Amino acid sequence: MKLTLYIGRRLIVLAVLLLLISFVIFSMLAISPGGPEQMLLGTDPPTPEAIAAIRARYHLDDPFLVQYWQWLSSALQFDLGESIQTGEKVTAVLGDRLSVTAGLALYALILSLLVSIPAGLAAGASNGGLVDRAITTLTTFAVSAPSFTTGILLLYLFSVHFGWFPAFGAGDPTFADRIWHYTLPAIALALTMIALITRQTRAAALGVYASDATTFARARGLPGTVVWGRYTLLNSSLPVVTSTGQVIAYFLTGTVLVEAVFSIPGVGSLVVSSVTNKDIPLVQGVALFAAAVVLLVNFLADLAYMAIDPRVRKSILK
């Protein structure tokens, strides 16, 4: 019951925030100079009639609040309008792009976690030793290389030179083809986040591994998997949950450089192209989506805390 109330309250706050954000984005679009019709007619000198006809078609001359209300009233019925550049429905575009990005993000997340969690735990256990220093150095390299550069390098090595992976695109919508196309970009993305999660895990593991409970478990001769699995991992997972949440939000919205290098039609490149072309319905849709993702992921992270740590559960639901 208390849990339901808590979730309900959070969802209402989320809805209000989304409304506010949509209004702020719309205002910023209205204030910024230039109009989408200029991006449509850029090639040849346009006549005033041609410009007027396009502006009328997209209601660009209506008063600001009227335009916002037109957008909002459709949005509440889940119709986010159509792209000015291509005429496609915004919900369809977001859907296509999201399915691509979500697959890539999941793959990259799994790769990151697979590498960083064991690395972080090992670094924490070694604490100042050779393993710790080696891992710290490697992850620093990984985070220092810009994703754009690692992307091109991976492309050149594994696609052009060895020919193991394709050079562009998301491939056919089959599981196998997607995995094959996503591997290089997922690696490029994962490298950027490995350092973050490794450091978080290492810091948390340091504390937990040296604690009395873990030392006693080791002294009692419990097998390594139990010490690691039940004691260290779960207890050090809170900071990792935070950083994983941040990473998911980043992977879902901020991957434009990797998408550009590998020509992956994802949400990141959509953000950039829609803003560059001042494609108002698309910008609104994408901004709303990005805000919803960040807010939802934070919310889920909070729920995860409550599930993991009984102390947090008690204090929130008291």
Added chain:
Amino acid sequence: MTVMKRRTGMKAAIALAATITLALTGCSPGSNSGDKGPAGDDTLTWGVLAGPRSLDPAHGYNTTSAAAYTNMLEPLVSVDPETLQAEPALAVSWEQPDEKTWVFQIRDGVTFWNGDPLTAEDVAFSLSRMFDPEEASETASKFVNFDSVEATGSLEVTVNLKNADKLTLYNIGIGAPIMQKKYAEEHADDLGGSEGLIMGTGPFKVVSYNPATGVTMERNDDYWGEKPAIREVTLEVINDVESLRLALSAGEIDGTFDVPLMSSSQWEKMDHTNLTFSPSPFLYYLSLDTSAEPWSDIHVRRAVAHAIDKDGLVDALFGGHGDVADSLVNQDLLQALTPDTDVQPIFDDLTKYEFDIDMAKDELAKSAFPNGFEVTVPFRSDQPEQGRMLQVISESLDEIGITLTPQEQTSQQFLAYFNAHKDLAMQPGRLGSYAPEPGAILNSMLGEAGTKENGYNSANYVSQNIQGLLVTYQQSTNPAEQVEATQSIMEEVADQVPYIPLYFSASVIALNDGYSYEGTYSNEWTAFYGHWAAHISPAE
């Protein structure tokens, strides 16, 4: 989600590691080696930097969309890239009973891909919709002089103009490729989109289309003209220019038009790839706002003209693949007006400003600003060659006391500022010609209408002499008279320097040596009036 992963962590991790290993080792396609030999067959994969915005020219009037729809939809009239003359395409002949009326005879026996015959109704519909305000076509500017288009016979169409317009053939050719009326009306809400697609008569028909990922087309075996050698063409979107090059190198695409001239030497070094360049009338220039100081002073304008090394710029910016421009008028376009009389003497006699810093200093000394001044010049971030040009000339201008600061802006910012038409000062410009004649570009850049918002007379240069000459050119039907008027305009522009013409760029096609391109490819004439994919065949 994260909690679940922890509990089944070990097993999931092992399963995934296995999948990844399998993916890495098992899936190596044979055709993806880095050492690509000739691989011509009857399919063609073409790299494009952006997807077509629409298959309907009314809502996708740009080079990336045209690369798709010009293979599917045909114009009434096309332009031969070698002779630069109008050629019959879907129209077999045309005549002008009077200067405001054009009558076209439509080719007989042409069918759409669905088997329906091409009729005059389809032609009238395709043209009329381009100047229907409800349609809000992006090509509407080409039809500003059109009053009505009617089917006046089963294979005859009459165009009625409000004002005589000698560019009518080209306006129709580039602005209204022919589509089927019935299909367009049935698919009105998504015409040209990924569901609605399009219905045309062209050598290729559309199979599938997505604005983000590209288009697949297949050969139209019932095409009325010469059938293409290629059976299936796929346009693949590769957003980054370097990735495009790597894809060509890996043999994953067979060719592209989007070679950046600035780094063309890198492309030329690739094995199994051939680059072919052809001259283009695409003009790069500097515009100087003659309505405000310091540019209103002719000595300032002449001083800057002397401080620019055009040959050096063509080498640095286009790898030598460009032609220095001594005039806003392109020689090939002027020559096209009068194929029998050589126009070279006109260009030889023009006033030219040679690259000479001392002469630049002398000119500036004669001006009201002998000690120089400062100017900030904006350029678009998606036109980096303009930024480079500004950096290069700022070095020379520094020597004569003018401090030029290039300022990068997003295309949106730049367009907003340019279209507001205020405080233009110095602007880097580029403008193409859509018709094989010099008048349209001169009209845009020197006409009085261009001094308003959204206008292209960014030099705000309005001279009575030139206004008269522009009218003479527009109204004359005598090519010799047109050439004379153009020559006089060229001479005044060269003397008064409201614009500094810089260079004309080049069209380029990069092709895997398993394929060959027949004829000349032109960014202007082939890309918008022709079907480029039908010119490609597997090499012998």
